[in-house]
Amino acid sequence: MTTRTRRDVPSTALLTDHYELTMLRAALADGTAHHRAVFEVFARRLPEGRRYGVVAGLGRVVEALADLRFDDDQVAWLRATGVVDDRTADHLATYAFTGSIDAYREGEVYFPHSPVLTVRGTFAQCVVLETLILSILNHDSAVASAAARMVTAARGRTLLEMGSRRTHEHAAVAAARAAYIAGFDATSNLDAGFRYAVPTRGTSAHAFTLAHVDEPAAFVSQVATLGAGTSLLVDTYDTAQGIRNAVAAAGTHLGAVRIDSGDLADEARRARALLDSLGATSTRIAVTSDLDEHAIAALADAPVDTYGAGTRLVGGSGHPTAGMVYKLVAIADAPGPHAPLRPVEKTAAGKGSMGGRKIAYRALDDQGGATREIVVRHLPGAPGAGPGRALQTAVVRDGHVVHDPGLAEIRAHHRAAKAELTATDLDLAPGTPRLTADPTDIGNLMGATA
Known part of the structure; x- marks a missing residue:
């Protein structure tokens, strides 16, 4: 991996676990460090009740690898x-990563045992990447998976990510990016806008209303500065009176009112009726307050135009870990680029892995619907065509990035991948994945073993 010339960018080298370097130390001593190796990232199972997952974080992995250098003070x-x-x-x-990485595209859906990411290089180059890669993919994929379910529940209505105050400051930026990949429309987080061009939105909190002598004065001030198209938070005191004050301040072309408390379905219905009676028929209604996919689905029949999700999106209860692991699946028994690879696998009960590098395909029916997840062992020199849509793409070759799509392309890929799923797959009720690459079904493509 080529190092950025901007040396002021913080190094990511120590965003790792102690044992990665003690393994490296022993491998350097016995020579294994210089043997070719293949590591794969996959999830043995999805979080309980989930029917599919969404891959996110690959772009951040590439960023982190570009900054993976051991500075003098770190080494000392x-x-x-x-x-x-x-x-x-x-x-x-x-240290410099000069190997190769193949991965599912960001936004792709994945299932148990999907080889989401494959790292190839020497054992010394690959082993130190485990914690860094997993910390990014597990977090971002978990948020994206939760966000995708909320997008399904929203049925085309606007979704805003508003979780910055409910998680670590840097995790908030990553979460905003992941949610946007999965179909959210914007975020409240300005750093996500600055770093990744995620659209940002926001107007005011209860503090702005409380800072003024009364609610009408606060609304008049906000409209004078931000225009009648702004969104006014109307439930600081009494929601119905707040709506009246909002229309009085902005006129019937008020952009939106936001409600952050109470029975949201009931409050939205009352708000719609009152707005219409005041002539503000085009004013939108936004609701916030610990929304998840189930709460959003319950509001399907309510006159809500925009949902703001935060705590249940970025917090632990909203995005149970993706559970991805990083496992060695092949190793050479001698140094050198041409030493043959030997498949290796873990056999412990409940934590097994399948040896050998894998290639994944998704079989589709005539209507473009996913019918089967096919994972086969890699055969060097085999024809490029496979039994379905190839799921992995080349990301890094000889240390150089060869796949760096923008967020618009990533979002489009996610929409296409999600469109291959059935109504059963997208059901929000707890269930098991319909598609899964069961380890017992993983075979060889034309008889290859590594």
Whole structure:
């Protein structure tokens, strides 16, 4: 991986676990460090009740790899604390990833045992990437998977990501990006807008209303500055009176009112009726307050135009971990680029893995619907065509990024991938994945074993 010239960008090298470097230390000592290796990222199962997952975070993985360098002060600290010895310190001082990565495109849907990402290089190059890759993919895919369910529940209505105050400050930016990939329309987080061009929205909180002598004064001030098309938060005191004050301040062309408390379905119906009676028939209604896909679905018949989701989207209860793991699946028994790879696999009960590098395809019917998830072991030199739509794409080759799509392309790919799913797959009720690459069904393509 080529290093950025901007050395002021923080290094991502120590966003890892202690044992990654102790494994490296031992592998350098016995020579295994220089053997070719293949690692795969996959989930043995989806979170309980989930029928599909959404891959997100690949672009952030590429960013993190570009900044993965062991700076002098980091290496000195690792040596001083005894985490590494001199040989390992010297190795880290010149570390650069020059291997290859293949992965599911961001926005792709995945199922148990899908080979979401494959890393190839020397054991020394690949082993130190485990924690960094998993921390990004597990977080972002979990948020994107929750967001995709909310998009289904919203049935085309506007969705705003508003979870910045409910998670770590940097996780908030990643969550906003992941939610946008899965179909949210905008975020409240300005850094997500600055860094990733995610559209941002926001007007005011209860504090703005409370800071004025009364609600009418607050609304007049906001409209004077932001225009009649703004959204006014109307439930600081009494929602019905707040709506009257909002229309009085902005006129019948008021952009929207936001309701953040109470029985949202009932409040929305009352608000719609009152707005219409006041002549504000085009004023939209936005609701917020700990929404998840089930709460949004319950509001399907209510006159709601916009949903704002935060806590249940970025918080642990809203996005149970994707549970992805990073496992060695093939290793050479000697150094050198032409040493043959030997499949390896973990056999522990409940935590097994299948040896050998895999290639994944999704079989489609005549209408473009997904019918089967096919995962086969890689055969070097086999024809490129496979039994369905190829799910992995080349992302990094010889350390150089070859796949770097923009968010518009990623969002479009997600919509296309999700469109291949059935109503059963998209059902919000707890269920099991219809499509799964069961390890017992993973076979060889033309008899290959590695």
